[in-house]
Amino acid sequence: xxxxxxxxxxxxxxxxxxxxxxxxxxxxxxxxxxxxxxxxxxxxxxxxxxxxxxxxxxxxxxxxxxxxxxxxxxxxxxxxxxxxxxxxxxxxxxxxxxxxxxxxxxxxxxxxxxxxxxxxxxxxxxxxxxxxxxxxxxxxxxxxxxxxxxxxxxxxxxxxxxxxxxxxxxxxxxxxxxxxxxxxxxxxxxxxxxxxxxxxxxxxxxxxxxxxxxxxxxxxxxxxxxxxxxxxxxxxxxxxxxxxxxxxxxxxxxxxxxxxxxxxxxxxxxxxxxxxxxxxxxxxxxxxxxxxxxxxxxxxxxxxxxxxxxxxxxxxxxxxxxxxxxxxxxxxxxxxxxxxxxxxxxxxxxxxxxxxxxxxxxxxxxxxxxxxxxxxxxxxxxxxxxxxxxxxxxxxxxxxxxxxxxxxxxxxxxxxxxxxxxxxxxxxxxxxxxxxxxx
Numbered sequence: 001x002x003x004x005x006x007x008x009x010x011x012x013x014x015x016x017x018x019x020x021x022x023x024x025x026x027x028x029x030x031x032x033x034x035x036x037x038x039x040x041x042x043x044x045x046x047x048x049x050x051x052x053x054x055x056x057x058x059x060x061x062x063x064x065x066x067x068x069x070x071x072x073x074x075x076x077x078x079x080x081x082x083x084x085x086x087x088x089x090x091x092x093x094x095x096x097x098x099x100x101x102x103x104x105x106x107x108x109x110x111x112x113x114x115x116x117x118x119x120x121x122x123x124x125x126x127x128x129x130x131x132x133x134x135x136x137x138x139x140x141x142x143x144x145x146x147x148x149x150x151x152x153x154x155x156x157x158x159x160x161x162x163x164x165x166x167x168x169x170x171x172x173x174x175x176x177x178x179x180x181x182x183x184x185x186x187x188x189x190x191x192x193x194x195x196x197x198x199x200x201x202x203x204x205x206x207x208x209x210x211x212x213x214x215x216x217x218x219x220x221x222x223x224x225x226x227x228x229x230x231x232x233x234x235x236x237x238x239x240x241x242x243x244x245x246x247x248x249x250x251x252x253x254x255x256x257x258x259x260x261x262x263x264x265x266x267x268x269x270x271x272x273x274x275x276x277x278x279x280x281x282x283x284x285x286x287x288x289x290x291x292x293x294x295x296x297x298x299x300x301x302x303x304x305x306x307x308x309x310x311x312x313x314x315x316x317x318x319x320x321x322x323x324x325x326x327x328x329x330x331x332x333x334x335x336x337x338x339x340x341x342x343x344x345x346x347x348x349x350x351x352x353x354x355x356x357x358x359x360x361x362x363x364x365x366x367x368x369x370x371x372x373x374x375x376x377x378x379x380x381x382x383x384x385x386x387x388x389x390x391x392x393x394x395x396x397x398x399x400x401x402x403x404x405x406x407x408x409x410x411x412x413x414x415x416x417x418x419x420x421x422x423x424x425x426x427x428x429x430x431x432x433x434x435x436x437x438x439x
Contacts, residue, residue: 063227090245
């Protein structure tokens with residue numbers, strides 16, 4: 001007779017270096033979702049996993065269990081259902097370009113996104129800088145929008161991976177956020193609950209990312225790809241550089257401005273364009289819509305250049321409560337800061353290093369992110385015209401522009417931005433944008 005499963009037994013197994021089986025992890029995930037597992041037991045589980053690990057099979061089993069702890073969407077659509085996930089960085093607004101571009105290539109994209117976390121901005125917060133935009137849709141609303149428009153960018157409902165919602169909160173207060181197994185299961189349980197057939201991952205590496213070194217980024221990328229594939233979703237990952245902001249802006253409305261400039265052809269941020277095209281090519285190839293990633297990248301470029309992606313973006317904005325004329329009138333529709341001042345360069349030299357995390361925290365301090373859960377965001381706050389690596393400056397030249405709600409806040413931000421930039425007499429070597437492909 002099989003012994004009944006209980007939380008203590010599962011925790012002890014992990015502590016002893018004996019990963020639980022799939023049934024035990026499914027029981028534990030359901031216990032997190034329905035309250036049978038206490039907060040103390042959840043914290044002990046997270047610490048045991050951090051210290052002992054689950055192994056690849058255990059990681060897949062935990063991901064599936066957390067996915068299946070709530071609702072898993074099923075689709076019946078005339079094209080593949082695909083998505084992209086980024087581990088987060090400064091000025092990372094790829095999703096806003098990529099989702100409508102993928103739709104123009106024949107895919108369907110139910111993108112479940114998140115809010116700002118730590119020093120990194122959140123896709124939902126950026127979209128909510130657009131007046132009226134709603135990120136919370138019911139399942140019926142989501143299904144109707146996907147069938148009609150092809151894409152939606154929404155927050156996870158309480159029914160999506162509830163085990164992750166519970167465990168994430170516990171990890172945050174128990175010092176277990178860094179566990180590769182728990183990071184992997186957290187990211188993928190929510191994504192796979194959206195019913196995806198293919199997923200492309202953007203794993204950031206550098207000063208503006210959570211993973212500061214290439215070794216750490218590769219470890220996470222390989223864990224994510226292997227686990228997603230093991231759970232039945234075609235997946236690949238690009239490890240991309242975040243030693244400087246992806247675009248020359250950080251802050252919700254300011255990043256929307258950069259997105260709209262690219263979508264409408266007003267100007268092109270080369271780094272944003274290149275990474276969107278590369279990730280889109282990977283996604284289309286995984287979904288079988290093109291023969292390979294190179295052909296897929298070409299298709300993404302076509303729909304960005306033709307305006308097809310912009311048209312889909314405008315339709316999505318209107319469907320989720322934003323202005324119907326946003327594509328044509330976006331400069332009039334976005335909020336602007338009351339105080340906009342330059343950051344004078346303190347000396348002469350070339351920008352040799354940028355502390356991206358410090359820039360992100362500066363945006364948070366300006367009100368562009370949350371210092372505590374429930375904080376209200378100022379969508380107009382942030383930094384624009386951020387200097388890139390290798391740029392030469394003379395004393396007094398502007399390194400960036402601060403967008404603040406008061407002179408006092410601007411003064412503090414100026415000092416923080418100056419401290420985040422390092423200048424040297426010679427320009428640094430150029431770092432490639434895409435560091436490695438994991439398949």
